[in-house]
Amino acid sequence: QCMERTLQPLGEVVAEIGMHKPLSAYTRAEVLxxxxxxxxxxxxxxxxxxxxxxxxxxxxxxxxxxxxxxQGGNAQTPVVISADKNVKYEAVVKVMDLLQRAGVQRVGLSxxxxxx
Numbered sequence: 001q002c003m004e005r006t007l008q009p010l011g012e013v014v015a016e017i018g019m020h021k022p023l024s025a026y027t028r029a030e031v032l033x034x035x036x037x038x039x040x041x042x043x044x045x046x047x048x049x050x051x052x053x054x055x056x057x058x059x060x061x062x063x064x065x066x067x068x069x070x071q072g073g074n075a076q077t078p079v080v081i082s083a084d085k086n087v088k089y090e091a092v093v094k095v096m097d098l099l100q101r102a103g104v105q106r107v108g109l110s111x112x113x114x115x116x
Contacts, residue, residue, distance in 0.1 A: 033050065033077055033078075034050075034051075034077075034078055034079075034080060035047065035048075035049055035067055035070050035071065035077060035078070035079045035080070036048035036049075036079075036080050036081075036082060036110075037063070037067065037079060037080070037081045037082070037095055037099070038053075038082050038083070039081065039082070039083040039084070039087050039091055039092055039095055040057075040083075040084055040087070041084045041086050041087060043087060043088070043091045044057040045057055045058050045059075045060065045063055045095060046058060047066060047067070047070065049070050060094070060095070060098065063095065063098060063099070064098055064099055064101075064102030064104070065102075067079055067099060067102070067104055068102060068103070068104065071104070075103065075104070075105045075106075076105065076106060077106070078106045078108060079099060079104055079106060079107050079108070080107075080108045080109070080110050081095055081096055081099075081107065081108070081109050081110065082109075082110035083110075092109070096109070
């Protein structure tokens with residue numbers, strides 16, 4: 001049950017961008033170690049670690065350090081960026097670029113299927 005509630009906000013499909021398989025193909029243990037970067041409507045950024053949302057937004061200047069810390073030295077820990085459908089594409093690309101430049105190796109995008 002917990003896994004289904006965790007997967008639901010991530011969307012139905014994870015587009016492959018540096019990840020080896022769609023989110024649905026990961027094991028329960030892999031999903032629970034997933035780091036999600038959530039870009040909100042007003043472009044605020046929050047982290048969701050092990051399926052639990054952190055309260056306060058994270059400043060972009062501190063985001064890469066927070067993600068690397070959450071990875072705990074394991075560069076293979078997947079990071080998924082999800083965004084509200086009203087967020088500008090540029091805001092998501094900016095977050096993705098920031099993480100990749102910081103050395104985060106497995107960055108994916110959460111995408112929802114269906115009509116907008």
